[in-house]
Amino acid sequence: MSEAIIKLEHLDKTFLAANGEVDALRDINLEIAAGEIFGIIGLSGAGKSTLVRCLNLLEHPTSGRVIVGGKDLQALSEKELRLERRNIGMIFQHFNLLMQRTVLDNVTFPLEIAGMKKKEARVKALEYLETVGLAEKAGAYPAQLSGGQKQRVAIARVLASDPKILLCDEATSALDPQTTKSILALIKDINRRFGITTVIITHEMSVIQEICSRVAVLDHGRLVETGTVEELFRSPKTEEAKKLVFSGSAHIREMNSDRQIRVIFDGKSAFEPIIGNITLELKTPVNILYANTQTVNGKAEGEMILQLPPNQEVADKMVAYFKEKELNVQEVNYVN
Numbered sequence: 001m002s003e004a005i006i007k008l009e010h011l012d013k014t015f016l017a018a019n020g021e022v023d024a025l026r027d028i029n030l031e032i033a034a035g036e037i038f039g040i041i042g043l044s045g046a047g048k049s050t051l052v053r054c055l056n057l058l059e060h061p062t063s064g065r066v067i068v069g070g071k072d073l074q075a076l077s078e079k080e081l082r083l084e085r086r087n088i089g090m091i092f093q094h095f096n097l098l099m100q101r102t103v104l105d106n107v108t109f110p111l112e113i114a115g116m117k118k119k120e121a122r123v124k125a126l127e128y129l130e131t132v133g134l135a136e137k138a139g140a141y142p143a144q145l146s147g148g149q150k151q152r153v154a155i156a157r158v159l160a161s162d163p164k165i166l167l168c169d170e171a172t173s174a175l176d177p178q179t180t181k182s183i184l185a186l187i188k189d190i191n192r193r194f195g196i197t198t199v200i201i202t203h204e205m206s207v208i209q210e211i212c213s214r215v216a217v218l219d220h221g222r223l224v225e226t227g228t229v230e231e232l233f234r235s236p237k238t239e240e241a242k243k244l245v246f247s248g249s250a251h252i253r254e255m256n257s258d259r260q261i262r263v264i265f266d267g268k269s270a271f272e273p274i275i276g277n278i279t280l281e282l283k284t285p286v287n288i289l290y291a292n293t294q295t296v297n298g299k300a301e302g303e304m305i306l307q308l309p310p311n312q313e314v315a316d317k318m319v320a321y322f323k324e325k326e327l328n329v330q331e332v333n334y335v336n
Contacts, residue, residue: 002033002034003034004034005034005069005164006055007068008028009064009065011029012026012028024047025050025051025054027064030226038197038214039207039216040201041208041244042217042219043219044203046219046220048201049169052090052201056068056090056167089159090158090169091167091168093173104129104138108160111160125160131159151172159190165197167199169201172184172202173204180207208232212229215229219240224240235330259308259312261306263303263322263328264302264328265304265327278322281321286308286309287306287307
């Protein structure tokens with residue numbers, strides 16, 4: 001892994017509320033490598049947005065350190081911090097475009113504020129509109145654009161400032177699935193072409209699986225699990241991570257079964273013969289409650305949720321059989 005461009009050390013954030021103090025973040029320790037696409041996932045209230053706002057000190061931590069590019073952000077003067085923030089771009093769920101300005105003017109706006117000449121700013125803005133596939137919309141206004149196009153303008157506006165880090169706070173939550181996929185493909189292409197370190201904040205496991213290489217799971221302000229996306233998908237260790245990974249198959253909670261297992265395969269496994277063979281060998285049927293194949297960080301990954309027979313001896317033999325075939329097998333215990 002490349003050298004860390006972002007380091008969080010014992011990060012805490014406490015807010016004062018009407019009924020007392022609220023710990024939004026507690027003892028967060030995290031490193032994000034230069035050039036990677038890193039995901040931070042959690043359910044509502046997990047502390048994701050607070051954490052991402054601490055990365056550029058839009059929220060000042062109560063304690064701990066935020067080190068970006070080797071610099072302790074809390075140790076910088078206000079002027080130094082403003083300069084450092086130019087290296088950290090941010091895109092949001094609701095785009096934050098200026099409705100009275102054209103697409104081109106939206107992209108040039110931060111450049112002009114930074115002191116760039118208008119002609120030079122327009123040339124640079126057009127280059128990045130070309131990058132996001134919207135050069136032909138330069139003269140349009142935000143009201144004339146779709147949600148996906150608005151997000152592309154927001155991305156072009158951030159890119160025009162030449163950031164080293166891109167923070168995406170629920171950037172696709174307001175978009176339909178097809179548009180989400182195209183925006184994620186764009187972010188991945190930008191990461192590859194420009195080497196911009198990208199941090200994805202989301203509550204959707206599908207977003208993490210589509211684009212990220214590593215992931216951190218937040219729950220009630222605590223970092224409960226980190227690892228590669230493949231590790232999290234194949235074998236989540238904590239109950240909080242399991243809720244996120246298993247969310248797509250949540251409907252099987254309604255099934256009546258004493259024992260269920262989740263079997264992971266990588267696309268090379270001959271799953272149908274395995275199920276058929278074990279049924280014939282043990283002369284006992286196994287119910288497939290859920291099956292799905294998807295792309296995880298560019299690789300085919302699949303899962304099945306199986307309902308095992310009530311005879312524990314037979315059920316144990318089935319689990320042993322799957323493990324002999326070098327398949328990842330986990331007992332599934334859903335927590336509401």
